[in-house]
Amino acid sequence: MRIRVLCFLVAAVTLCLIGATAGAIQLVYDNFDSYAVGAGVPTGWTGVFNTGTNGSVVELVPGSGDRQLKLHDDNGNNGYMGYARKTFPTVSATTGSGTGKVIFQADVAFAQNTAAWMVTLGNGDPGSAKYQAARVQFEGNIAWETGGGAGRLDWMKWYSGGANVFELFQDQSDPLNPSYVGGVDGSGVPTTWYTLRIVINVGTNPIEVDGVTVNPKCFRVYFGPKGGPLDNLDQYAASVTPGGLPFYVNSDGVQISSISSLAFMTSNKKVEPAGDMWIDNVSVTGDVSVTDCATIADAKNTPNGSVVRLTNKLVTAGTDQLTGGFFYIQDDTGGIRVRPMPAVAVHQGDKVTVSGALARNSEAGVYVKRVGEKEITGPTEVEITQGPFPLPKPTALNNKAIGGGNFGPMEADGYVAQPGAYGGDGDMGVPVGTRLQVPAPGVCNIGRYVRAFGRVVYSDRQRNPGTGGYFFFIDDGSGVLDGTHFVPAGETDYQKGIRVYCRNLGSRLDNIEGKYCLVTGIVGAIGAYDGAVRWASSDWQYCNVPVIRPVEEVYTDTNQNGVYDVGEPYIDSNGNGVWDGIIFVP
CATH class of the missing domain: 2.60.120.200 (Jelly Rolls)
Structure with missing residues (x-):
């Protein structure tokens, strides 16, 4: 079934990369x-x-x-x-x-x-x-x-x-x-x-x-x-x-x-x-004109402010799986966040044709220069072909590889199109308002559907019952520092590991420290000053924090314990023979 949702289209000056229409x-x-x-x-x-x-x-x-x-x-x-x-x-x-x-x-x-x-x-x-x-x-x-x-x-x-x-x-x-x-x-x-x-x-x-x-x-x-x-x-x-x-x-x-x-x-x-x-x-x-881009990489290489159209792209994370009202699409060249306004319901496994303006935005959808994600945003036009279509197999990454380096050209504001994940503090002699981080090494994978593994070394909900946020850190031994420069209460060193940034998963995040976790989701990037990153210091506002936004394949919770258990029925949407989501192992 095809559904055309007009969330209204944001427009802009654009370069003709693949082809353009005006009106x-x-x-x-x-x-x-x-x-x-x-x-x-x-x-x-x-x-x-x-x-x-x-x-x-x-x-x-x-x-x-x-x-x-x-x-x-x-x-x-x-x-x-x-x-x-x-x-x-x-x-x-x-x-x-x-x-x-x-x-x-x-x-x-x-x-x-x-x-x-x-x-x-x-x-x-x-x-x-x-x-x-x-x-x-x-x-x-x-x-x-x-x-x-x-x-x-x-x-x-x-x-x-x-x-x-x-x-x-x-x-x-x-x-x-x-x-x-x-x-x-x-x-x-x-x-x-x-x-x-x-x-x-x-x-x-x-x-x-x-x-x-x-x-x-x-x-x-x-x-x-x-x-x-x-x-x-x-x-x-x-x-x-x-x-x-x-x-x-x-x-x-x-x-x-x-x-x-x-x-x-x-x-x-x-x-x-x-x-x-x-x-x-x-x-x-x-x-104004709309530029048709053949691939997501083409879109990410198009200047911010341009209006692009991506056709028949697979949804790897739906609006019902994430906080913030956005979703992610992916093709062979990469993934990108789509933030439709007003809100529209899109589900994992759908295919969409989407048009909208490109912007480098924070978690909250606000323009930023040195951090955040390049996304398709503003009033948009989304045409949905309901799935589920087969998902790609998630790319397995070790903790050090999550996020990767910069991607794309320098934009008109003088900053790179997609800032890479945090890889170092940069020149500490430069004022914080203009300082640049050292980007992480490797290929940028922000926006891509991935799988990662590690031991749970910190759970905010477990450390702060009743008030903690729905995130935890995993560490596979890489000892990654994510750029938040966050020191847990009662400790003296920066927290190591990759932040798994969840929607409300309730009691599923209780008593998980020390367990091993296999998580499937989308690589995101959040400015360390962003309100979504708890306890972040504004002194580190130039650091682009890599996160995993977990997404789960649909399953039947037969024992009603709020978590997936081996043997429970699920939809194997990518045909890899296992359930994809958050799996904790003692």
């Missing part, structure tokens, strides 16, 4: 439903806040599963802007079909209309107007522009005389139109939701969207009640051109030529009343 694809989509309530600004977003401003994931109707991003600004002696920012690979006239079309849309609501909020699209720090192309403002009770005030909307035109210049959207026949209202019911749920849509042309030729022309370096703004018709606000702007509103002219006297981020921002009008803004269903689409 409008999804750059960003986030409805916030997959994040934990109260989680702060969620994974993949950057929150820059100061005293009095903050952001968090909320569920306005408890138990509904429908979640939103909420920003708060108390405006108490706060003359600075806070923001939640989402970046995406650059779109310009040179990407994809060359049209430079970008379409942003989001649903927004407000607790009141007396505190101002902003939405901006550009290519840099939104705290600096010089990096913005299009900015729409929901005014508060202190006007940004003549005639403005609570409940009004305006846009930012240019920089002149040492200040930004704004222009009010105002219907000359109805001076209070357009406007917005705020308010919440007795449960604190906003009573009115709106939809904001911005159509941008960052290209060099006019484009047409829904029958309306948008000239180069111009944009159009649409606004109205969520689920209802959207009004074109351009008609209410005095400076509108036949092709839309012109891009902001910054302090350098120029308009930017690319779009790579969006931001929702608080106001710096510090004497306004406190305010709340809710955000949902954020979407950005653009015209």
Whole structure:
């Protein structure tokens, strides 16, 4: 059975390695439903806040599963802007079909209309107007522009005389139109939701969207009640051109030529009343190209930020076997992590055709330079052919070989595409913020399906009952140091061995120290600063820690003891005649 799951496609500038197709694809989509309530600004977003401003994931109707991003600004002696920012690979006239079309849309609501909020699209720090192309403002009770005030909307035109210049959207026949209202019911749920849509042309030729022309370096703004018709606000702007509103002219006297981020921002009008803004269903689409890669090695050699498509690849670890919502695919050239957003269920033994943007990310899906794994990430398109198809036999590795060295070219940020596993501390005379580890020797096997053996020399759950993490170390006599520089309580030396990084396996990890373990899983790499690596010191944040993410073949737990026992039925998905998983031997 083939299942096509559209998790929305992240796009970017790409090089044509094998073949490329162009067209409008999804750059960003986030409805916030997959994040934990109260989680702060969620994974993949950057929150820059100061005293009095903050952001968090909320569920306005408890138990509904429908979640939103909420920003708060108390405006108490706060003359600075806070923001939640989402970046995406650059779109310009040179990407994809060359049209430079970008379409942003989001649903927004407000607790009141007396505190101002902003939405901006550009290519840099939104705290600096010089990096913005299009900015729409929901005014508060202190006007940004003549005639403005609570409940009004305006846009930012240019920089002149040492200040930004704004222009009010105002219907000359109805001076209070357009406007917005705020308010919440007795449960604190906003009573009115709106939809904001911005159509941008960052290209060099006019484009047409829904029958309306948008000239180069111009944009159009649409606004109205969520689920209802959207009004074109351009008609209410005095400076509108036949092709839309012109891009902001910054302090350098120029308009930017690319779009790579969006931001929702608080106001710096510090004497306004406190305010709340809710955000949902954020979407950005653009015209870019997708590179078809024949192999996973081809994909890993493609620059980060590129959008690639891998066809008919085997899933070696499913989303139900791992924490983090990601899965792994493999072919003869290697394996790679896929992090679909929103989440999609993929199982070991399925085959997938997957498209998405390449990035070097941490365990949590955050961009990193010196550590982590190269992965396919962001809103993706996943076409699933349900299995189980035969798995490859796991590659047997001794502890020293797990992880291996660097792989791939230097990326545009000046760091290698796939950093190898930790092999040494590097030059200790270099500041920790720029220090590089010595990569491990050997061929990189990060992302590959493997088998390893060793004696359990440390179990975090066993050492810390009730609070310990679900990981343990095995050592086959190699005495590997993994780069965390972790010293167990009561000991004086760094822990040796390879970390087996499990999902919640409960009592299966009790009383395992001293036993021998045969483990089958995926080689992963985690930055030593990453929160997933317990007790890691930030001083070692440049060390890329090799881990094994165990995966188990499906079995029937006939005696219901929570572990696989020899003789219990199982699916031999790779035909090697033995059960693959975690096997402890006294």
